[in-house]
Amino acid sequence: MGGAALPAAASFKLCNQSYDVLNIAIGQPAAESAGTSRGPEDFVTRGWWRVAPNQCATLLRDRLQSRYFYVFAADVFGKEALAGAVPLCVAPRRFAIDRQGDCLVRGFLDARFLEVDTEEQSDWTVFVSPRPG
Template structure:
């Protein structure tokens, strides 16, 4: 095999490895502002909430690496203008970087209680990407 052929095979193998599907939970900030994001999930026995990831406008970030371990994940996000993406699933958070075990008795344990929105990734999903977008202005009457 010539040196040129060997290099082509090595490059082809590297490209195949790079193009293999990644199994991650990602979030993309498709807004015009920087957002701060928190994520919560369960392993079937215990709840974990963690944050903050700070994403610039039009940026994406991998929040969890590897195949998804659960069907449901929970996200809370806020932008620098006071906008929020929230829901009715309450988890423990705090103002600065955190990783909190459990979702009960947030106030008693010295944490805030924050409403996250639910993401249903389906039973067999191995990866997922959440797309945050600017709210659509409602029509005035």
């Protein structure tokens, strides 16, 4: 019996190799601005995924349409677990925020996301390591 080959799984994952439960948010270009020159207002942020130590979470389940994605990770006490520099909006509870900028004025929180270069791969995994001492 012959079977059709299944397409390779494509996704963006985060694996927690730290000793803490982490809350994860992701930022990505808005679908309508993918592949074009864009400013921070053209990004969408989503959260939260809770990832236990030594576990992984799939943040995006489709073929990656952008080279750069943005990840924010904090422990359950709010201490950042990834050092990032890109300011994007988050909210205290589950969220999907279109357009970035003026986070505080709009009632959101300002967080510093880590830029992840996926090297234009269709599948990517980010690993969060334990913080030094």
